[in-house]
Amino acid sequence: MKLRGRIVDVGDEREVETKYGSRSLAEVTVRPEGDGWVPDGGQTDSGDADHGRAARGEDGDGQTTLGDADGETSLSDADGETTPAERDTGDGTVRLTLWGKWTHTVEHAEVGMELLAIDVEESEYRGETTYATGGDSRVVLEPGFLVDVTDIRSWVQCPRMYYLNKLSGIPLNYPVVKGTIVHEVFGDLLRDRDLEDSIDERVREAGLELGLLGRDADEVRDEVRRNAAAIEGWLQQGTLTEEDAWRSEYTLISPTFGIKGRADALRRGMPVELKTGKNTNREPRFQDKIQAAAYALVLAERGVPADTGTLLYTKNTALERHEESGDLSPAKEFSIGDGLLDFVVRTRNEIAAMEFDVSVPTGYEADARCEYCFEQDTCMVVSGRLDQESKAGQIGEAVPEDELEYFERFYRAIEAERRAVHAEYRKLWEQSAEERAEDDRALIGLEPAGNEELDDGRWEMRARKSDDAVSKLREGDVALASDGDPVDGHAELCRIRELGEAVVVTADEPVSLRRLDVYPSEIGVDRMLTALHDFVLKGDPDRKDVLFGRREPEFADGDASEGGEGDREPYVDNNAAQDRAVQMAVDAEDFALVHGPPGTGKTYTIAQIVAALVDRGQRVLLSAFTNRAVDNALEAIRERGIDDVVRVGTENGVREDMLDVRLERGGDPNERAAALRDAPVVAATTSTCGSRVMRENAFDVALVDEASQLTEPGTLAAVELADRFVLVGDHEQLPPVVQASGTQRGAASPNGSSASGEEPRPANDLQTSLFERLIETYPDASVLLDRQYRMSQRIQAFSSREFYDGALRPANGAVAAQRLSDLGVDEGALPPALGDPVAFVDPDGERVGNTNPTEADRVAEIVDAYVAAGVDPDDVGVIAPFRAQVAEIGRRTDVTVDTVDRFQGSAKEVIVVSFVATDALDGPIFEDYRRINVALTRAKKALALVGDAEALSTEPFYERLLDWARR
DNA sequence: TCTCTGCAAAGAGGA
Numbered sequence: 001m002k003l004r005g006r007i008v009d010v011g012d013e014r015e016v017e018t019k020y021g022s023r024s025l026a027e028v029t030v031r032p033e034g035d036g037w038v039p040d041g042g043q044t045d046s047g048d049a050d051h052g053r054a055a056r057g058e059d060g061d062g063q064t065t066l067g068d069a070d071g072e073t074s075l076s077d078a079d080g081e082t083t084p085a086e087r088d089t090g091d092g093t094v095r096l097t098l099w100g101k102w103t104h105t106v107e108h109a110e111v112g113m114e115l116l117a118i119d120v121e122e123s124e125y126r127g128e129t130t131y132a133t134g135g136d137s138r139v140v141l142e143p144g145f146l147v148d149v150t151d152i153r154s155w156v157q158c159p160r161m162y163y164l165n166k167l168s169g170i171p172l173n174y175p176v177v178k179g180t181i182v183h184e185v186f187g188d189l190l191r192d193r194d195l196e197d198s199i200d201e202r203v204r205e206a207g208l209e210l211g212l213l214g215r216d217a218d219e220v221r222d223e224v225r226r227n228a229a230a231i232e233g234w235l236q237q238g239t240l241t242e243e244d245a246w247r248s249e250y251t252l253i254s255p256t257f258g259i260k261g262r263a264d265a266l267r268r269g270m271p272v273e274l275k276t277g278k279n280t281n282r283e284p285r286f287q288d289k290i291q292a293a294a295y296a297l298v299l300a301e302r303g304v305p306a307d308t309g310t311l312l313y314t315k316n317t318a319l320e321r322h323e324e325s326g327d328l329s330p331a332k333e334f335s336i337g338d339g340l341l342d343f344v345v346r347t348r349n350e351i352a353a354m355e356f357d358v359s360v361p362t363g364y365e366a367d368a369r370c371e372y373c374f375e376q377d378t379c380m381v382v383s384g385r386l387d388q389e390s391k392a393g394q395i396g397e398a399v400p401e402d403e404l405e406y407f408e409r410f411y412r413a414i415e416a417e418r419r420a421v422h423a424e425y426r427k428l429w430e431q432s433a434e435e436r437a438e439d440d441r442a443l444i445g446l447e448p449a450g451n452e453e454l455d456d457g458r459w460e461m462r463a464r465k466s467d468d469a470v471s472k473l474r475e476g477d478v479a480l481a482s483d484g485d486p487v488d489g490h491a492e493l494c495r496i497r498e499l500g501e502a503v504v505v506t507a508d509e510p511v512s513l514r515r516l517d518v519y520p521s522e523i524g525v526d527r528m529l530t531a532l533h534d535f536v537l538k539g540d541p542d543r544k545d546v547l548f549g550r551r552e553p554e555f556a557d558g559d560a561s562e563g564g565e566g567d568r569e570p571y572v573d574n575n576a577a578q579d580r581a582v583q584m585a586v587d588a589e590d591f592a593l594v595h596g597p598p599g600t601g602k603t604y605t606i607a608q609i610v611a612a613l614v615d616r617g618q619r620v621l622l623s624a625f626t627n628r629a630v631d632n633a634l635e636a637i638r639e640r641g642i643d644d645v646v647r648v649g650t651e652n653g654v655r656e657d658m659l660d661v662r663l664e665r666g667g668d669p670n671e672r673a674a675a676l677r678d679a680p681v682v683a684a685t686t687s688t689c690g691s692r693v694m695r696e697n698a699f700d701v702a703l704v705d706e707a708s709q710l711t712e713p714g715t716l717a718a719v720e721l722a723d724r725f726v727l728v729g730d731h732e733q734l735p736p737v738v739q740a741s742g743t744q745r746g747a748a749s750p751n752g753s754s755a756s757g758e759e760p761r762p763a764n765d766l767q768t769s770l771f772e773r774l775i776e777t778y779p780d781a782s783v784l785l786d787r788q789y790r791m792s793q794r795i796q797a798f799s800s801r802e803f804y805d806g807a808l809r810p811a812n813g814a815v816a817a818q819r820l821s822d823l824g825v826d827e828g829a830l831p832p833a834l835g836d837p838v839a840f841v842d843p844d845g846e847r848v849g850n851t852n853p854t855e856a857d858r859v860a861e862i863v864d865a866y867v868a869a870g871v872d873p874d875d876v877g878v879i880a881p882f883r884a885q886v887a888e889i890g891r892r893t894d895v896t897v898d899t900v901d902r903f904q905g906s907a908k909e910v911i912v913v914s915f916v917a918t919d920a921l922d923g924p925i926f927e928d929y930r931r932i933n934v935a936l937t938r939a940k941k942a943l944a945l946v947g948d949a950e951a952l953s954t955e956p957f958y959e960r961l962l963d964w965a966r967r
Numbered sequence: 968t969c970t971c972t973g974c975a976a977a978g979a980g981g982a
Contacts, residue, residue: 175979277980372982523974687973737971901970925969
């Protein structure tokens with residue numbers, strides 16, 4: 001029987017006398033959720049289970065059975081607490097008695113946590129049914145929180161190590177880089193690749209990292225060769241004796257136990273873990289056994305029990321065998337019994353429970369001997385800065401109270417985001433294939449069209465897409481390829497190569513390609529967390545003084561925001577605001593903010609700023625949230641004549657025309673490291689800025705574009721690499737995308753025009769960008785680019801008034817007066833409804849879900865009318881708030897149709913906006929007016945708004961929009 | 968029922 005639900009009460013552990021002696025016991029009361037209370041493998045329980053069975057206590061010896069009467073009657077204890085049998089459970093809750101080692105649960109459980117107990121036993125006493133753990137039971141706390149196997153391993157070593165790794169990230173160091181190479185070579189060997197070829201290529205691929213570590217390739221190859229010799233010897237031994245069934249890099253997710261991870265290899269279904277180090281003891285290290293056992297636990301859940309684990313200590317080589325005592329064979333096998341598996345479950349519970357309240361963990365060192373710990377320094381620094389107790393001791397002074405508060409606040413927000421990622425994982429098994437497809441998170445019903453082994457032993461899989469199915473998946477993405485069931489079936493982590501009618505992916509092992517799923521990643525939250533750590537715990541005190549409001553930002557030669565051009569040569573002719581922006585960026589001793597509304601030449605200004613900085617011999621980091629924005633800015637800089645630039649990023653992230661300056665990671669270590677270190681301009685996404693390699697770099701100035709779309713910790717990842725920074729953005733356009741958003745903020749209009757008349761603070765700290773926070777705190781450190789080169793006067797008027805206090809103006813008369821006739825369009829041929837450059841059309845449609853088919857029809861007609869009048873279809877764009885409506889309209893026209901979010905950053909001569917809504921305008925998509933600002937300001941010469949007039953009149957903001965459009 | 972881009976991910980070690 002299986003029990004799942006929220007904990008409503010946690011009892012104390014206590015000893016009871018049974019006829020088999022003294023036993024420990026504890027109770028939890030749980031409110032079952034949904035079908036939480038079900039027999040294993042069945043549906044709902046109708047209460048007809050076998051009542052004659054006795055509750056069993058168990059621990060080491062496993063099978064002790066309590067007599068019914070003796071067991072229950074002895075439960076009355078000295079505390080005067082009610083016994084399980086006496087307590088009424090008529091309120092819909094269920095009481096679970098935990099015996100023996102599962103009393104561990106109550107040491108960590110808290111009210112509100114989710115509990116999952118499997119194989120629990122049911123018994124009856126005085127007419128009431130009670131439940132208890134038995135010999136096969138396992139109890140899981142917060143099963144929805146996915147703990148990584150490597151995290152369980154480090155927690156077993158020392159709980160502090162778990163969150164030190166989490167907070168500070170694992171820095172670039174040689175053992176890790178070499179370990180990764182050895183693991184890759186191991187995988188290659190399993191795929192029958194030539195050893196020398198593999199070593200050559202894998203060491204070459206790690207060139208950049210090895211170079212930054214000052215390592216020589218020959219020396220590394222020799223070392224890896226020694227590890228590989230141990231692997232090869234062992235592999236040969238295995239194949240000589242009996243038939244071997246191998247597979248490498250196995251991705252495992254456990255819905256029941258809340259564990260995910262990747263096993264190095266499976267041999268005849270048994271987990272094999274490769275270790276680069278040496279272990280001269282007869283027994284494997286305990287934490288290593290736990291790691292292998294964790295994989296075995298997940299395998300068992302999939303119905304493939306593994307009773308043996310193998311640890312391969314590849315530094316245990318024959319050469320050293322003579323010199324040292326002890327057991328130096330590389331492979332150590334051990335048996336994986338229930339006791340070990342239970343231990344894994346309990347250890348995972350400790351982590352999940354510690355993470356439950358989403359606060360900064362303090363941790364403890366358990367029995368660890370700190371003097372041998374490689375993490376000792378980090379440990380002492382973190383303890384010192386956060387003023388935590390630590391066996392290792394503390395270094396440095398605690399950060400001030402307000403910084404600690406900031407750290408905790410953002411830690412919580414980032415962790416909330418992590419839960420959202422975990423929720424995405426859960427959808428892999430909680431949603432049906434059809435629901436996943438409906439959600440655009442999976443391509444299902446693929447027809448396998450052949451698998452082919454590649455030269456390097458990896459596999460290329462092909463499949464045919466049955467229909468015109470769409471999804472969030474894109475070429476170049478990492479995804480989960482499966483035979484149709486990504487959790488219980490066969491699944492492989494793959495890279496999408498092609499995503500047309502033919503679907504092509506590559507993976508380490510072959511799979512029958514019937515389904516492709518979005519595979520969530522925690523890397524984004526991990527990097528925000530390390531950026532937060534670097535800023536608060538290791539950041540420059542001078543900078544923190546400004547960012548924590550203890551002093552004003554400073555500029556060379558006084559306050560540049562007040563000074564004009566003076567006598568100097570202008571950086572930019574004919575645009576005073578742009579010129580002043582460059583001046584401020586150059587003069588900034590802390591930071592400068594460039595506020596660039598739509599069409600105001602942000603990218604051009606960025607190029608001027610970078611040029612001015614490079615002229616002064618400054619090393620510049622150019623960053624933005626998206627690859628697209630990074631490449632746009634980089635393009636402008638190169639057009640400005642700055643060619644000594646390096647683009648850091650993945651091959652499929654970097655735009656094709658920037659690949660020529662992309663930093664190759666593979667190659668000679670010294671040369672690769674120099675290519676990065678010596679580049680005067682380095683461009684990378686903020687996420688890449690948080691990578692190990694980039695964290696080794698330092699810059700004079702970081703310039704971050706689209707900074708208003710970045711979370712504060714996301715911005716910090718780039719900013720922390722430089723002495724000073726420049727943020728370019730527009731907080732009146734789209735804010736950062738945050739998944740765990742709680743309630744969204746309301747109106748962003750400075751005119752304070754939200755329905756409630758108030759502007760609620762965002763519920764989630766990540767929803768306010770650092771750009772927005774700083775521009776509100778230090779307006780004097782910002783420049784507003786107030787001349788726009790995109791929209792006609794008529795089009796820009798509403799946006800200027802509502803969002804920029806009327807400060808936004810056309811750059812010149814030509815911009816202001818532009819019309820469709822400039823394009824050779826016969827305006828007279830347009831229907832009267834589209835006669836004005838800003839038009840409103842009410843098609844009298846009906847919202848159906850997130851679509852409005854009638855409105856979609858009308859939008860298509862309007863597009864056709866523009867085209868018929870002579871507008872080039874490439875010059876027309878359609879914007880809708882929902883993806884569903886985007887698809888609906890897309891079926892009716894060939895012009896570009898997209899969501900607001902995806903349209904940000906681009907513009908069209910003609911824009912048609914579909915509002916969809918026909919009754920209330922509730923829903924976050926309509927409540928954040930910044931989204932409307934973006935939609936309206938994509939248009940240059942003509943804008944057609946298509947929506948329901950009555951619905952739009954219900955909100956003052958939209959009513960003003962209507963008035964303007966229908967003028 | 969909202970919008971969605973980054974990330975190969977996980978990788979190590981000693982008395």
